Amino acid sequence: MSDWIDIGPLDAIPPRGARKVETPLGCVAVFRTGDDRVFAVNNRCPHKGGPLNEGIVHGQSVTCPLHNWVFDLSTGLAQGADEGRIDTFPAKLEGGRVLLAASALRARPVAA
Amino acid sequence: MQKLVVIGAGMASGRALEHLFDTQPGEWDVTLFNAEPRGNYNRIMLSPVLSGEKSYAEIVTHDEDWYAAQGVHCRFGEKVVAIDRAAKTVTGENGTVAYDKLLIATGSNPFIIPLPGHQLPGVVAYRDLEDTNVMIEASAIPGAHAVVIGGGLLGLEAAAGLRLRGMEVTVLHIATHLMERQLDAAAGFLLQKDLERRGINCILQANTKQITGDGKVEAVELADGTVLPASLVVMAVGIRPNVQLAKEAGLAVGKAIHVDDQMVTSDADILAVGECVEHQGAIFGLVAPLYDQAKVVAATLRGEEATFVQKQLSTKLKVTGCDLFSAGDFAEGPNREDIVFRDPARGVYKRLVIEGEKLVGAVFYGDTADSNWFFGQIRDGADISANRDTLIFGPAFQGGAPVDPMAAVAALPPEAEICGCNGVCKGAIVDAIKGGAVDLGAVRATTKASASCGTCTGLVEQVLASTLGGAFERNAPQPMCKCTDLTHEDVRRLIKSQELKSMPAVWQAGAWKTPDGCHSCRPALNFYLLADWPLEYTDDLQSRFINERKHANIQKDGTFSVMPRMWGGITTPDELRAIADAADKFKVPTVKVTGGQRIDLLGVKGEDLPAIWADLNAAGMVSGHAYSKGLRTVKTCVGTDHCRFGTQDSTGLGIALEKALWGSWTPHKVKLAVSGCPRNCAEATCKDVGVICVDSGYQIGVAGAAGMDVKETERLADVKTEEEVLDYTMAFIQLYRENAKYLDRPYKWVAKVGLDWVKEQVLDAGIRAQLVERFQISQSVYQKDPWAEHVKERAEQYVPVADLTKFAAE
Ligand code: SRM
Ligand SMILES: Cc1cc2nc3c(=O)[nH]c(=O)nc-3n(C[C@H](O)[C@H](O)[C@H](O)COP(=O)(O)OP(=O)(O)OC[C@H]3O[C@@H](n4cnc5c(N)ncnc54)[C@H](O)[C@@H]3O)c2cc1C
Numbered sequence: 001m002s003d004w005i006d007i008g009p010l011d012a013i014p015p016r017g018a019r020k021v022e023t024p025l026g027c028v029a030v031f032r033t034g035d036d037r038v039f040a041v042n043n044r045c046p047h048k049g050g051p052l053n054e055g056i057v058h059g060q061s062v063t064c065p066l067h068n069w070v071f072d073l074s075t076g077l078a079q080g081a082d083e084g085r086i087d088t089f090p091a092k093l094e095g096g097r098v099l100l101a102a103s104a105l106r107a108r109p110v111a112a
Numbered sequence: 113m114q115k116l117v118v119i120g121a122g123m124a125s126g127r128a129l130e131h132l133f134d135t136q137p138g139e140w141d142v143t144l145f146n147a148e149p150r151g152n153y154n155r156i157m158l159s160p161v162l163s164g165e166k167s168y169a170e171i172v173t174h175d176e177d178w179y180a181a182q183g184v185h186c187r188f189g190e191k192v193v194a195i196d197r198a199a200k201t202v203t204g205e206n207g208t209v210a211y212d213k214l215l216i217a218t219g220s221n222p223f224i225i226p227l228p229g230h231q232l233p234g235v236v237a238y239r240d241l242e243d244t245n246v247m248i249e250a251s252a253i254p255g256a257h258a259v260v261i262g263g264g265l266l267g268l269e270a271a272a273g274l275r276l277r278g279m280e281v282t283v284l285h286i287a288t289h290l291m292e293r294q295l296d297a298a299a300g301f302l303l304q305k306d307l308e309r310r311g312i313n314c315i316l317q318a319n320t321k322q323i324t325g326d327g328k329v330e331a332v333e334l335a336d337g338t339v340l341p342a343s344l345v346v347m348a349v350g351i352r353p354n355v356q357l358a359k360e361a362g363l364a365v366g367k368a369i370h371v372d373d374q375m376v377t378s379d380a381d382i383l384a385v386g387e388c389v390e391h392q393g394a395i396f397g398l399v400a401p402l403y404d405q406a407k408v409v410a411a412t413l414r415g416e417e418a419t420f421v422q423k424q425l426s427t428k429l430k431v432t433g434c435d436l437f438s439a440g441d442f443a444e445g446p447n448r449e450d451i452v453f454r455d456p457a458r459g460v461y462k463r464l465v466i467e468g469e470k471l472v473g474a475v476f477y478g479d480t481a482d483s484n485w486f487f488g489q490i491r492d493g494a495d496i497s498a499n500r501d502t503l504i505f506g507p508a509f510q511g512g513a514p515v516d517p518m519a520a521v522a523a524l525p526p527e528a529e530i531c532g533c534n535g536v537c538k539g540a541i542v543d544a545i546k547g548g549a550v551d552l553g554a555v556r557a558t559t560k561a562s563a564s565c566g567t568c569t570g571l572v573e574q575v576l577a578s579t580l581g582g583a584f585e586r587n588a589p590q591p592m593c594k595c596t597d598l599t600h601e602d603v604r605r606l607i608k609s610q611e612l613k614s615m616p617a618v619w620q621a622g623a624w625k626t627p628d629g630c631h632s633c634r635p636a637l638n639f640y641l642l643a644d645w646p647l648e649y650t651d652d653l654q655s656r657f658i659n660e661r662k663h664a665n666i667q668k669d670g671t672f673s674v675m676p677r678m679w680g681g682i683t684t685p686d687e688l689r690a691i692a693d694a695a696d697k698f699k700v701p702t703v704k705v706t707g708g709q710r711i712d713l714l715g716v717k718g719e720d721l722p723a724i725w726a727d728l729n730a731a732g733m734v735s736g737h738a739y740s741k742g743l744r745t746v747k748t749c750v751g752t753d754h755c756r757f758g759t760q761d762s763t764g765l766g767i768a769l770e771k772a773l774w775g776s777w778t779p780h781k782v783k784l785a786v787s788g789c790p791r792n793c794a795e796a797t798c799k800d801v802g803v804i805c806v807d808s809g810y811q812i813g814v815a816g817a818a819g820m821d822v823k824e825t826e827r828l829a830d831v832k833t834e835e836e837v838l839d840y841t842m843a844f845i846q847l848y849r850e851n852a853k854y855l856d857r858p859y860k861w862v863a864k865v866g867l868d869w870v871k872e873q874v875l876d877a878g879i880r881a882q883l884v885e886r887f888q889i890s891q892s893v894y895q896k897d898p899w900a901e902h903v904k905e906r907a908e909q910y911v912p913v914a915d916l917t918k919f920a921a922e
């Protein structure tokens with residue numbers, strides 16, 4: 001799983017924000033936290049398919065823009081009373097560039 | 113005697129030689145090369161030299177006598193240019209020497225961003241004595257300006273030193289807070305405040321475009337056009353391990369020179385130590401691990417067993433008066449919990465990060481007295497589950513009985529100050545309680561305690577509880593969210609009374625329990641700050657709900673709706689044609705006439721938003737803000753222009769009102785209507801502000817509702833002219849903006865403060881004029897078409913950052 005793909009500079013993602021990445025299997029959201037860490041998750045909320053890249057990012061979590069479910073970006077688990085999980089993908093920051101692991105994106109199905 | 117050649121007389125090799133001579137004096141024939149024209153000094157103390165707190169002589173660690181006593185052949189000022197591993201020789205600028213063992217200790221090179229102008233005289237890095245001397249010289253010119261690029265450890269020490277020498281200093285930092293690798297946003301904010309208090313100007317998210325000057329540095333230019341005059345530019349943006357020699361010699365090099373646990377490189381006769389090595393994937397930038405490595409190097413050379421083990425590191429900043437500490441891993445994570453303590457009055461912030469039973473990270477600002485103890489807990493992986501509740505209070509509170517905050521308050525003497533804003537001591541509060549003030553509101557009313565900024569509310573409640581015993585029931589007002597104990601009203605008071613102008617300032621002053629808020633408090637804070645400080649605060653899009661960040665209503669399938677303004681419900685054939693063309697071009701599935709007298713294009717793809725906006729803009733239309741907590745629509749009826757009952761130009765007045773109010777942000781949405789007569793065809797009697805035209809003028813009603821609640825408006829005033837309608841309306845809306853709780857529609861807010869109070873403000877000509885003026889100041893910033901702005905400046909945020917569909921399929 002060492003086939004890292006460069007998807008762009010960190011600056012392309014606003015702090016406490018996200019951008020979408022199209023993959024052969026669907027849409028992945030790449031997040032940047034307030035302290036400049038990056039996470040990649042399936043962009044589809046398990047509740048009713050809300051686009052997570054549009055949510056508010058706080059700490060290491062994102063709040064779905066449709067009905068406020070909150071997900072931990074590193075485990076993908078829904079927080080609080082809600083139950084569900086989003087797929088997470090390896091992402092890292094190197095030399096100011098954001099990298100995703102290509103093999104993981106090929107291996108697992110993500111949102112259509 | 114074995115021949116040892118050492119390349120680099122830095123902090124790491126200095127230590128290694130000390131250890132070697134300690135146990136095996138006289139057994140090695142050592143040749144020591146150093147590119148710097150001197151021997152070993154304590155590099156980390158360059159900062160006190162720069163600031164003038166120490167002299168160079170005081171930081172020398174190995175002087176000539178020491179080298180002489182150990183019989184070291186010093187070749188200072190001579191750079192090594194090649195290593196020949198087959199011949200086992202090293203070639204310096206002045207000749208070649210043979211080795212049995214070679215130690216590479218070449219340290220790092222400072223990274224210089226290759227900006228236009230980086231080679232101008234006056235641009236320096238911060239690494240060695242030469243750099244330091246250039247800085248000291250530059251600071252000798254009275255009133256000179258310095259720009260430091262990089263707000264990390266080194267950059268800030270440089271900035272503080274230069275400031276102490278009297279320079280005007282600006283720090284440019286690319287991230288959103290200072291020292292982001294060591295500090296979280298809250299601590300970074302406090303640090304910035306402290307530096308600014310010393311006169312160091314900090315610009316965050318600064319994108320340096322170029323350095324300019326004629327023959328020498330004169331200015332630094334940022335991408336946003338800012339020009340900063342400077343006769344000195346210090347680049348402190350990072351270091352790169354110095355591995356060129358090793359690479360050319362064919363040693364295994366990744367990020368740095370690969371070494372094993374014994375500090376041996378891929379060549380058994382060559383060892384390496386210091387910042388130039390890579391051990392198990394890690395590289396190093398602080399001296400603590402280098403000293404451990406130095407011990408291992410000496411042991412390996414002696415043929416003894418020793419293993420280098422990486423340990424936890426901690427950081428402090430060597431700027432007198434800025435007490436900060438960070439250690440371990442303070443990133444949030446699964447199974448990780450934060451314990452946050454803030455003491456706004458003392459400027460103290462402490463955050464512990466706990467994983468399972470262990471403390472894994474800590475960030476402190478303002479009070480670092482116990483940092484070593486905490487560092488020990490992290491390093492030793494101590495089980496903290498038993499004392500978790502009191503952990504944050506430090507070692508003094510461990511072991512004994514758990515501290516009870518109530519007992520602490522009960523023990524306070526009567527003269528202890530509880531409310532700092534109003535200078536109310538405990539005794540006065542206890543007297544008031546005994547006199548019958550048995551709840552928070554009554555204590556506030558009689559003593560003024562906790563009536564200003566509100567941060568002492570918890571303490572006052574504890575005084576109540578300890579005085580009344582079981583009789584006290586905390587009628588706890590609802591806090592804003594889980595991040596703080598303060599209510600929305602407390603926070604609004606705090607922002608005004610303490611003039612808080614940024615989110616980190618509110619988090620600190622309001623003792624937030626999370627590092628950067630949540631989806632519930634952040635949008636509210638963003639509104640409060642922009643409403644109170646329109647000129648100083650910068651709107652934070654990332655704290656806005658998606659609809660307001662993207663200026664479109666998100667739909668249940670993730671598409672968006674687009675709704676242009678139709679001023680007062682009036683449109684033209686040209687506008688309608690442009691809307692029809694846009695609907696065709698972007699294959700808009702639904703075109704609907706809304707309940708707000710305009711046309712909605714529903715089901716537009718997020719990626720298409722900038723393009724459809726550009727088309728609508730080109731036809732003269734702007735965003736209708738159908739998504740905002742702000743002015744929505746002003747509904748009108750046809751009025752005197754056509755209707756046989758119309759008394760005034762209701763359409764014209766509606767348009768004038770919409771043109772005055774559009775673009776303003778409010779606690780919740782605001783809708784208006786103007787009807788031309790009491791038949792009220794525009795349904796003005798159930799709006800936030802509704803105007804009914806009558807023969808004698810205008811009846812202004814406020815605080816109506818027709819959504820989840822239905823409520824008729826209440827009369828604010830009857831006025832004679834259109835100008836008065838505009839003034840009264842702006843004043844009412846500004847009053848609402850300045851005082852209401854986020855997400856209270858006007859009818860809810862008026863019910864809380866009372867219509868009488870609202871009238872007192874708006875009907876008073878003086879107050880009204882001030883409210884209108886403040887509203888207009890805010891409009892000077894916020895009345896702009898967000899569509900045009902986003903098309904121009906943010907279009908790239910609307911499309912995916914990358915398309916891997918082809919790449920990943922290969
Ligand atoms: C488009 C429209 C319905 C229509 O097809 O006519 C509409 C659509 C929505 N309304 Fe509305 N409201 C629309 C007129 C109204 C009206 C009638 C009016 O404005 O004359 C009301 C009652 C008056 C009022 O505001 O109180 C109305 C009361 C609400 C409420 C309840 C507000 C309340 O305080 O009680 C909400 C919920 C909220 O805002 O929290 C709401 C929320 C919504 C949202 C924004 C739901 C959401 O958050 O996503 C709907 C967006 C649909 C979409 O996907 O775009 N809408 N909504 C109308 C747009 C008017 C415009 O041109 O801007
Ligand atoms: C201003 C400043 C403040 C710092 N503050 C702290 C602090 O508070 N805490 C902390 O832990 N760390 C601090 N550091 C970092 C610390 O100084 C370094 O980690 C440490 O000095 C690295 O030691 P080293 O021996 O690997 O490299 P160095 O000390 O850089 O020594 C390497 C030497 O090798 C020489 N050299 C390089 N190439 C050749 C060649 N080809 N031929 C001959 N000689 C060569 C160089 O001239 C240099 O003298 C600070 C650094 C600076 C610059």
Ligand code: SF4
Pocket residue numbers: none
């Ligand atoms: S009434 Fe308003 S919020 Fe409810 S479904 Fe209709 S548009 Fe949506």
Ligand code: FES
Pocket residue numbers: 045046047048049050064065066067068069
């Ligand atoms: S779709 Fe995400 S919370 Fe409902």
